[in-house]
Amino acid sequence: MKLLDISEVSQQSGIAASALRHYEEKGLITSLGRRGLKRLFGPEVLDQLSLITLGKTAGFSLYEIKAMFGSDGRPYISRETLKKKAEDLDRQVERLAGLRDMIRHVADCSAPSHMECPKFRKLLRVGGKRKPVGAKKRKNIGQL
């Protein structure tokens, strides 16, 4: 089993070595050992990194990503919570598709201000839900 040093991992993943150390510090990845001072990673770390990158682009924090796909390969959170995350993503996908349509429309529409364009406003109505007045503080990222 071929071990990779940090520069190889960095090369192949496109992630800076400093970020890799940061991820290890935060417990998202693990190095299998050291040669001297130098970390050695197993090749599976590349898959984990794909997952981390993916999670980040979806807007999850490193903390959440760790909770969803523990570096040992087991989630730290319940199936319930995972399903909730999946549903969040369903909504997120819809919102993004809506925004994409709006942007595409803005790019094509000749109305002087898109806010005056009825088509645009219709898209807004679909995509941009307003909060129903009782706004909550988001502060329940869960304990680990």
Added chain:
Amino acid sequence: MKLLDISEVSQQSGIAASALRHYEEKGLITSLGRRGLKRLFGPEVLDQLSLITLGKTAGFSLYEIKAMFGSDGRPYISRETLKKKAEDLDRQVERLAGLRDMIRHVADCSAPSHMECPKFRKLLRVGGKRKPVGAKKRKNIGQL
């Protein structure tokens, strides 16, 4: 035309007054005037705020959002660039859908480590592209 003071806007949008001031400072929204010191907003600000919120959940910076939907209603960037953003969103939608499938799978699969599950790894392969070695610094957010 009914004007709203900042607390009404905050209430109806679910966005903190401090954030509204911040958005105004950054030029994402505009207050129509003042009564004494107090800002007065036109009702259209609520639509703009929906758009801002939507853009944020899509991962755009305030700066980018401003460029895409100027507070005056006209984008600061070319149709070309807008179309590129729409295409980025197309990819983002796909990635998110992929991640959602993975999470859903993790929630249901009984494999001890999802990395050992062939189904999961297949999903990973689809969703989690690795960068093709020549990693670039992302630093071209464009000038305004």
Added chain:
DNA sequence: CTACAAATTCAAGTCGACTTGAGGTCAAGG
């Protein structure tokens, strides 16, 4: 054996998006 490039640690810095706090202002009600 020595020099050197590549890693390492640890502290401090950066960036975006706000929030918080101190001290000031003003329109409206009593």
Added chain:
DNA sequence: CCTTGACCTCAAGTCGACTTGAATTTGTAG
């Protein structure tokens, strides 16, 4: 007329995710 409470400004602080820099510590090549 005077008090209040909502809003104001401006500076500083916070949080997450890294990056940067200075001072080491090797494994390997010459």
